[in-house]
Amino acid sequence: xxxxxxxxxxxxxxxxxxxxxxxxxxxxxxxxxxxxxxxxxxxxxxxxxxxxxxxxxxxxxxxxxxxxxxxxxxxxxxxxxxxxxxxxxxxxxxxxxxxxxxxxxxxxxxxxxxxxxxxxxxxxxxxxxxxxxxxxxxxxxxxxxxxxxxxxxxxxxxxxxxxxxxxxxxxxxxxxxxxxxxxxxxxxxxxxxxxxxxxxxxxxxxxxxxxxxxxxxxxxxxxxxxxxxxxxxxxxxxxxxxxxxxxxxxxxxxxxxxxxxxxxxxxxxxxxxxxxxxxxxxxxxxxxxxxxxxxxxxxxxxxxxxxxxxxxxxx
Numbered sequence: 032x033x034x035x036x037x038x039x040x041x042x043x044x045x046x047x048x049x050x051x052x053x054x055x056x057x058x059x060x061x062x063x064x065x066x067x068x069x070x071x072x073x074x075x076x077x078x079x080x081x082x083x084x085x086x087x088x089x090x091x092x093x094x095x096x097x098x099x100x101x102x103x104x105x106x107x108x109x110x111x112x113x114x115x116x117x118x119x120x121x122x123x124x125x126x127x128x129x130x131x132x133x134x135x136x137x138x139x140x141x142x143x144x145x146x147x148x149x150x151x152x153x154x155x156x157x158x159x160x161x162x163x164x165x166x167x168x169x170x171x172x173x174x175x176x177x178x179x180x181x182x183x184x185x186x187x188x189x190x191x192x193x194x195x196x197x198x199x200x201x202x203x204x205x206x207x208x209x210x211x212x213x214x215x216x217x218x219x220x221x222x223x224x225x226x227x228x229x230x231x232x233x234x235x236x237x238x239x240x241x242x243x244x245x246x247x248x249x250x251x252x253x254x255x256x257x258x259x260x261x262x263x264x265x266x267x268x269x270x271x272x273x274x275x276x277x278x279x280x281x282x283x284x285x286x287x288x289x290x291x292x293x294x295x296x297x298x299x300x301x302x303x304x305x306x307x308x309x310x311x312x313x314x315x316x317x318x319x320x321x322x323x324x325x326x327x328x329x330x331x332x333x334x335x336x337x338x339x340x341x342x343x344x345x346x
Contacts, residue, residue, distance in 0.1 A: 110231030210320025266336025
């Protein structure tokens, strides 16, 4: 991105945030939730915030991605990818660009207790499934004042979210019912400098930086950064091998939407502290989190910091 475009994008994001980020008062002394429209304060019912984020090349660099606790990488139509960023400890002022939801998201988010899902929209046939899922759907139509269009990019890569318009404060780590465990690294593992995961039209590379004690993220061969000029880095990277099949949905070009099965069991690779560990993953039911165990059957500890989970096809 040129300096001129970065400056323009920063200016447009700032312009979109000129109004107050505090929750609106509904006139009865209660904070109104734009996610539900029911006048109940989100503070009384903490929930994780999940945001579907565009990852086309025209959507980069991202905004607010470094504040996420977890970043999931999903395959979509045409061999491309999208991100699902989950926020609990901190809510950035702005997140985006925001894009549409997929059927895969519903199973993935079943591990959380009624999370708030921010997305730009969905196919009409998918909307009944979203409405019936155990989550709070918050597309622009339900939380319209939480979204704005940036001026530095063209649609559809310019929709941004103000998270504080959906919930008054960060819910805290208690809502992260993922099954992840953090702590000291286990014995074993193999020293590795980098790991690359490829889809047919997208690639992710994670390179170990000893000085930063983090994995530096690259997308399609280029270093990933954010609009505030910072690198995207992960404390732990999980390459989770899953079954990816065709769903019943497709895009306007006829490309079937991949469905990523995150319930079940299989193999995974966990990257932390400059080493890679071959582990097993297990998620018995949709409402369960995912556990990762080493070859000796012990739970795999993650490094503290942002976790990236990249879903790769097991076949």
